[in-house]
Amino acid sequence: MSSAKAPPVSPLAPTAMPELPPLPGVRIATAQAGIRYSGRTDVLYVALESGTRAAGVFTRSKCPSAPVDWCRDALADGSARALVVNSGNANAFTGRLGRDAVARTVEIAAQAAGCRTGEVYVASTGVIGEPLPAERFEGVLAECAARAEDGPAAWNAAARAIMTTDTFPKLATRTAEIAGVRVNINGIAKGAGMIAPDMATMLSFVFTDAALPQDVLQALLSAGTKTSFNCVTVDGDTSTSDTLMLFATAKAGHPAITDPADPRLAGFREALDGLLIELAQLVAKDGEGARKFVTVRVTGAESDASAHRIAMSIANSPLVKTAVAGEDANWGRVVMAVGKAGEPADRDRLAIWFGDVRVAVQGARDPDYSEAAASAVMCEPEIEIRVDLGLGDGNARVWTCDLTKAYVEINGDYRS
Amino acid sequence: MSSAKAPPVSPLAPTAMPELPPLPGVRIATAQAGIRYSGRTDVLYVALESGTRAAGVFTRSKCPSAPVDWCRDALADGSARALVVNSGNANAFTGRLGRDAVARTVEIAAQAAGCRTGEVYVASTGVIGEPLPAERFEGVLAECAARAEDGPAAWNAAARAIMTTDTFPKLATRTAEIAGVRVNINGIAKGAGMIAPDMATMLSFVFTDAALPQDVLQALLSAGTKTSFNCVTVDGDTSTSDTLMLFATAKAGHPAITDPADPRLAGFREALDGLLIELAQLVAKDGEGARKFVTVRVTGAESDASAHRIAMSIANSPLVKTAVAGEDANWGRVVMAVGKAGEPADRDRLAIWFGDVRVAVQGARDPDYSEAAASAVMCEPEIEIRVDLGLGDGNARVWTCDLTKAYVEINGDYRS
Numbered sequence: 001m002s003s004a005k006a007p008p009v010s011p012l013a014p015t016a017m018p019e020l021p022p023l024p025g026v027r028i029a030t031a032q033a034g035i036r037y038s039g040r041t042d043v044l045y046v047a048l049e050s051g052t053r054a055a056g057v058f059t060r061s062k063c064p065s066a067p068v069d070w071c072r073d074a075l076a077d078g079s080a081r082a083l084v085v086n087s088g089n090a091n092a093f094t095g096r097l098g099r100d101a102v103a104r105t106v107e108i109a110a111q112a113a114g115c116r117t118g119e120v121y122v123a124s125t126g127v128i129g130e131p132l133p134a135e136r137f138e139g140v141l142a143e144c145a146a147r148a149e150d151g152p153a154a155w156n157a158a159a160r161a162i163m164t165t166d167t168f169p170k171l172a173t174r175t176a177e178i179a180g181v182r183v184n185i186n187g188i189a190k191g192a193g194m195i196a197p198d199m200a201t202m203l204s205f206v207f208t209d210a211a212l213p214q215d216v217l218q219a220l221l222s223a224g225t226k227t228s229f230n231c232v233t234v235d236g237d238t239s240t241s242d243t244l245m246l247f248a249t250a251k252a253g254h255p256a257i258t259d260p261a262d263p264r265l266a267g268f269r270e271a272l273d274g275l276l277i278e279l280a281q282l283v284a285k286d287g288e289g290a291r292k293f294v295t296v297r298v299t300g301a302e303s304d305a306s307a308h309r310i311a312m313s314i315a316n317s318p319l320v321k322t323a324v325a326g327e328d329a330n331w332g333r334v335v336m337a338v339g340k341a342g343e344p345a346d347r348d349r350l351a352i353w354f355g356d357v358r359v360a361v362q363g364a365r366d367p368d369y370s371e372a373a374a375s376a377v378m379c380e381p382e383i384e385i386r387v388d389l390g391l392g393d394g395n396a397r398v399w400t401c402d403l404t405k406a407y408v409e410i411n412g413d414y415r416s
Numbered sequence: 417m418s419s420a421k422a423p424p425v426s427p428l429a430p431t432a433m434p435e436l437p438p439l440p441g442v443r444i445a446t447a448q449a450g451i452r453y454s455g456r457t458d459v460l461y462v463a464l465e466s467g468t469r470a471a472g473v474f475t476r477s478k479c480p481s482a483p484v485d486w487c488r489d490a491l492a493d494g495s496a497r498a499l500v501v502n503s504g505n506a507n508a509f510t511g512r513l514g515r516d517a518v519a520r521t522v523e524i525a526a527q528a529a530g531c532r533t534g535e536v537y538v539a540s541t542g543v544i545g546e547p548l549p550a551e552r553f554e555g556v557l558a559e560c561a562a563r564a565e566d567g568p569a570a571w572n573a574a575a576r577a578i579m580t581t582d583t584f585p586k587l588a589t590r591t592a593e594i595a596g597v598r599v600n601i602n603g604i605a606k607g608a609g610m611i612a613p614d615m616a617t618m619l620s621f622v623f624t625d626a627a628l629p630q631d632v633l634q635a636l637l638s639a640g641t642k643t644s645f646n647c648v649t650v651d652g653d654t655s656t657s658d659t660l661m662l663f664a665t666a667k668a669g670h671p672a673i674t675d676p677a678d679p680r681l682a683g684f685r686e687a688l689d690g691l692l693i694e695l696a697q698l699v700a701k702d703g704e705g706a707r708k709f710v711t712v713r714v715t716g717a718e719s720d721a722s723a724h725r726i727a728m729s730i731a732n733s734p735l736v737k738t739a740v741a742g743e744d745a746n747w748g749r750v751v752m753a754v755g756k757a758g759e760p761a762d763r764d765r766l767a768i769w770f771g772d773v774r775v776a777v778q779g780a781r782d783p784d785y786s787e788a789a790a791s792a793v794m795c796e797p798e799i800e801i802r803v804d805l806g807l808g809d810g811n812a813r814v815w816t817c818d819l820t821k822a823y824v825e826i827n828g829d830y831r832s
Contacts, residue, residue, distance in 0.1 A: 061755030063763040093751045095764060095780030128748025129781050235734040240755055318651040318734070318819075319827055326828030332544025335509045339477030339656055347479040348511060364511030365545050403734075403828070405821040411735055412742030412819070 012285035012293050012381060012401075013168040020155035020173045020186045024209045025049040025249025027148035030161040033136045036088030036126060041161040043137065045144035046083040046205070047113060051250045054080035054121060055217035057225045059242035065092035067122045068241055070102045074118050078214035080247050081115035083205060084122050084141065085162050087190075091124040091132040092240040104134035112145040123203050123243045125164055125190060159188040162203055165410065166191050170282040176271035179264045181254035183210040187275050191234075191283035202229065204244045204279055210268060211250035212257060219260035220272055221246045228276035231308075231398040233315050234287035235407070246272075284399040289406030292324050294399065297386040301394030306343040308396040313341035314385065321403035324383060329374030331359045338387060349390035354378060428701035428709050428797060428817075429584040436571035436589045436602045440625045441465040441665025443564035446577035449552045452504030452542060457577040459553065461560035462499040462621070463529060467666045470496035470537060471633035473641045475658035481508035483538045484657060486518045490534050494630035496663050497531035499621060500538050500557065501578050503606075507540040507548040508656040520550035528561040539619050539659045541580055541606060575604040578619055581826065582607050586698040592687035595680045597670035599626040603691050607650075607699035618645065620660045620695055626684060627666035628673060635676035636688055637662045644692035647724075647814040649731050650703035651823070662688075700815040705822030708740050710815065713802040717810030722759040724812040729757035730801065737819035740799060745790030747775045754803060765806030770794060 026048060030041040056075055058068050084105055091098050106120040113120065124132060148154075159169035170189040175182055189204035212220075221244070229244055257264060285293050296315045301307035314320055317337040323330035331352045338345050348363035355377035358366050377383060442464060446457040472491055474484050500521055507514050522536040529536065540548060564570075575585035586605040591598055605620035628636075637660070645660055673680060701709050712731045717723035730736055733753040739746035747768045754761050764779035771793035774782050793799060 059755075060758070061752070062758065062761040063751050063755030063766070090748075093748060093763065093766075093776070093779060093781075095778060097780065128751060129776065240752055318823070322824050322828035324828075325824065328828070332506075332509060335479050335544065336477070336656055339475075339479030342476070342478065345478040347509065350479070350509075360509070360545065362511060363509060364513065365509075403824060405824045407734070408738050408741065408819060408821045408824060412738035412740075412744070 009167045010286050011291055017156065017169065018171050018173055019152040020171055021152070021184060022150040023184050023186045023207050023249070024251035025052060026207045026247070027150055028154040028158050029144035029148040030157045031140050031144055033086065033140045035086050035133065035136060041157065042087045043140060044083070044085040044158050044161040045109070045141055045148060046158070047145055047148045048080050048082060048247055049249055049251070050081065052080045053078050053212065053214045053217055053248050053250070054245060055214060055221045056243065056245045057221055059239055061240050063093065063240050065090055065124065065241040066094060066098035066102045067091055067124050068243060070106070071121050071123070071243065071245070074121060077118050079119050080121060081119040082109045082113040082121070083245070083247070084109045084120065084137070085203065085205070086124050087162050087164055088126040089124055089130055089132045090126050090128050090241050092128045094129065094131050097131040101132040101134040105137055108134070108137045108141050112141040121245060123241070125162065125203055125241060128240065155186060155188065162188070162190045164190065165288065166286050168286060170279055170286070172275045172278040174271035174275045176267040178210055178252070178254040178257065178268050181252055183208055183252040183254065183268060185271055185275050187279050189279040189283055191286040202239055202242045202283060204229070206246045206272070206275065207249070208246070209249050209251040211252055211254060212248045216257060216260045217246050217248055220265070220269055224273045224276045227273060228280040232280040232284045233312060233398065233400050234284065281399055284401050287401035288410045289404040290401030291381070291404055292402040293382045294324055294401060295384045296398050296400065297384060298389070298396045299386070300389040300391055301396070302344045302392045303394040304396060305394070307394040308398070310338055310341045310343050310345070310387065310389070311396040311398040313337045314387070315398050315400035318403055321400065324378070325402040325404045327375065327378040329354050329359060329371070329378050334385060334387060335360070344391060345389055346391065351388045351390065353386040355380070355384055425583045426702050427707055430698070433572065433585065434587050434589055435568040436587055437568070437600060438566040439600050439602045439623050439665070440667035441468060442623050443566055444570040444574050445560035445564040446573045447556050447560055449502065449556045451502050451549065451552060457573065458503045459556060460501040460574050460577040461557055461564060462574070463561055463564045464496050464498060464663055465665055465667070466497065468496045469494050469628065469630045469633055469664050469666070470661060471630055471637045472659065472661040473637055475655055477656045479509065479656050481506055481540065481657040482510060482514035482518045483507055483540050484659060486522070487537050487539070487659065487661070490537060493534050495535050496537060497535040498525045498529040498537070499661070499663070500525050500536065500553070501619065501621070502540050503578050503580050504542040505540055505546055505548045506542050506544050506657050508544045510545065510547050513547040517548040517550040521553055524550070524553045524557050528557040537661060539657070541578065541619055541657060544656065571602060571604065578604070578606045580606065581704065582702050584702060586695055586702070588691045588694040590687035590691045592683040594626055594668070594670040594673065594684050597668055599624055599668040599670065599684060601687055601691050603695050605695040605699055607702040618655055618658045618699060620645065622662045622688070622691065623665070624662070625665050625667040627668055627670060628664050632673060632676045633662050633664055636681070636685055640689045640692045643689060644696040648696040648700045649728060649814065649816050650700065651732070697815055700817050703817035704826045705820040706817030707797070707820055708818040709798045710740055710817060711800045712814050712816065713800060714805070714812045715802070716805040716807055717812070718760045718808045719810040720812060721810070723810040724814070726754055726757045726759050726761070726803065726805070727812040727814040729753045730803065731814045731816035734819055737816065740794070741818040741820045743791065743794040745770050745775060745787070745794050750801060750803060751776070760807060761805055762807065767804045767806065769802040771796070771800055
């Protein structure tokens with residue numbers, strides 16, 4: 001198997017990569033296991049010190065990958081000592097061979113880490129339906145365990161090892177205080193990319209040195225997911241392998257906290273939510289073929305849930321997304337997407353903005369509509385589309401990217 | 417406003433256009449009202465003889481167009497004497513001006529037809545958010561009424577006058593017997609096309625000389641829609657203006673029928689259903705940028721409704737549709753689309769076929785999988801994707817087209 005030709009870096013990539021500080025209790029190594037790619041790393045090994053607790057949020061797909069099944073089961077215990085992520089093969093829809101490959105992987109990793117297999121978490125991204133050659137981890141993971149280290153270079157390497165057709169690595173970091181003690185949060189993610197001839201996966205791993213029990217971690221992670229990764233869409237297609245995990249090493253030495261609603265967690269929650277949003281936005285900014293980053297805000301809906309469904313209907317509409325690609329202030333398509341969401345809406349109360357330019361009000365074109373002003377907004381690399389329904393107090397905000405010919409090319413035109 | 421540059425005719429267009437026979441009670445005229453286009457017809461006038469009954473199925477959009485609102489109201493009566501359809505302007509999201517334009521249109525048409533305004537049905541397709549200049553129908557509709565005629569040329573002209581970016585006119589015809597008396601059914605449709613800078617509409621009008629009361633017509637039409645137009649998708653975007661109407665002129669002179677379940681309607685139902693399916697398939701074959709016609713069949717689901725949702729999830733998936741465009745037998749993306757539908761599915765019982773080639777079985781790649789055989793299927797212009805869930809007896813069949821760069825070009829790249 002050859003490596004995919006590298007696509008050009010997204011024009012929405014951050015101009016500078018953040019430097020992730022050391023995170024006590026976490027050490028990292030990456031390697032070339034030769035799963036599918038040549039000439040690049042394809043395995044990430046993370047060593048977690050004893051006492052680390054884990055929480056996770058996974059794909060809602062009814063056809064999840066074998067690694068997702070494994071992680072869900074392992075979380076029943078919640079202790080974590082190692083994380084193994086490979087790129088190039090998703091180990092999804094691989095039947096019994098897939099379960100066997102996971103079993104083999106966690107055995108090799110547990111031996112390397114000196115822990116129980118139930119303390120190893122795994123994730124895979126890349127080709128669907130190909131058996132994962134787990135025997136290639138043999139030796140590789142032990143060697144990783146021996147040389148794992150911390151620091152900015154290691155975190156950058158981690159973010160790169162899990163890329164598929166991502167065009168840039170995705171990292172974010174935050175600090176917060178819990179009961180006056182400083183804690184760190186580091187996170188990495190990979191986005192929706194595609195490797196010929198296959199599909200990809202959203203993976204994200206977040207690490208903190210906070211000392212929090214699993215139920216608190218899970219509550220914080222589940223809540224944070226709702227305003228971050230669950231608000232991002234590239235093409236509305238849900239991967240078989242979506243995985244977001246949070247590991248807490250308990251090295252920060254703050255007082256014990258047992259309740260997710262403890263007010264001393266306010267700063268940590270804010271930092272975690274911010275980091276998750278930053279990573280989720282990076283995923284949208286590296287959507288396949290993306291040239292525009294789009295924020296869709298819906299206000300005045302009957303409820304927040306209704307607002308979210310309308311926002312997603314807009315963000316997933318191929319007609320809206322191609323209009324953004326064409327720098328076309330086509331608010332008629334926004335009306336269409338509101339209408340098809342099936343949520344309460346009154347055509348004659350709708351107002352629509354592109355950026356600060358109101359293009360429609362009370363169910364018709366704004367009397368002061370300026371095509372030139374609206375078009376100027378559409379030429380920006382980052383665009384906000386806002387819809388006010390005029391019905392209630394429900395709000396939502398989601399992020400997406402435009403739908404370009406490059407998306408079709410990446411996903412359809414690669415057969416040699 | 418200039419006329420759009422004509423896109424190339426879809427490679428999926430029928431090789432020969434059907435000749436529609438005269439339909440007693442129906443006369444047709446088309447004209448150039450200059451709504452938006454120049455150098456082509458943009459208005460269709462259909463004169464319906466006294467005694468004609470109408471039934472309709474309309475968009476589920478919460479933001480329907482003004483003509484859709486009008487038709488829904490007019491059906492409360494159900495008598496029909498005239499139908500006016502214009503292309504170039506959808507009269508959608510036009511507020512009070514939109515309602516005024518409909519009122520003006522039906523007044524002009526009622527005068528031309530010598531009937532009440534409530535016996536006039538209207539539909540518009542084209543630009544959203546632009547006021548419809550209904551005064552341009554002045555004189556035009558009276559002139560249409562004077563020269564309206566029947567026969568193949570008139571039907572062909574009707575199908576052409578309602579086109580927007582459709583690349584070919586869509587016509588179908590059937591005959592059936594009701595209680596031993598021969599009846600005719602003629603239908604026309606326009607598909608999902610797009611006129612810069614705006615959106616389009618699925619419109620379809622079906623005419624029969626059968627003598628059936630409105631409730632019977634409505635029951636037959638609603639049932640027929642479920643297996644035809646509700647089973648077709650181009651991009652999952654629902655128009656503000658989707659309109660399907662059935663007009664029955666009662667000229668055929670068969671015995672009265674008052675119950676939609678009357679066994680004497682079996683042949684008529686079959687003919688109507690077949691005609692609706694033919695028109696719906698023509699819409700998919702003329703989807704924007706379409707180069708492949710795709711039938712998605714789902715079997716073995718827990719229920720027919722569940723099968724339909726899974727089939728639509730596959731048919732609307734951008735990743736599946738780009739794979740078809742790339743002639744890529746990418747069954748991993750089909751698994752993904754099954755998984756994201758949220759319907760009951762057991763990964764390890766799934767089987768998938770492209771055409772006659774089984775590519776996956778029992779949740780993994782078919783042991784006899786032949787890449788060459790699957791690829792040969794994908795090179796055909798018409799492709800069937802079949803999924804068996806192995807759970808129950810639920811079946812569904814839907815139609816779609818591929819997602820090509822031309823789709824993005826048509827919908828995003830047109831701004832000068």
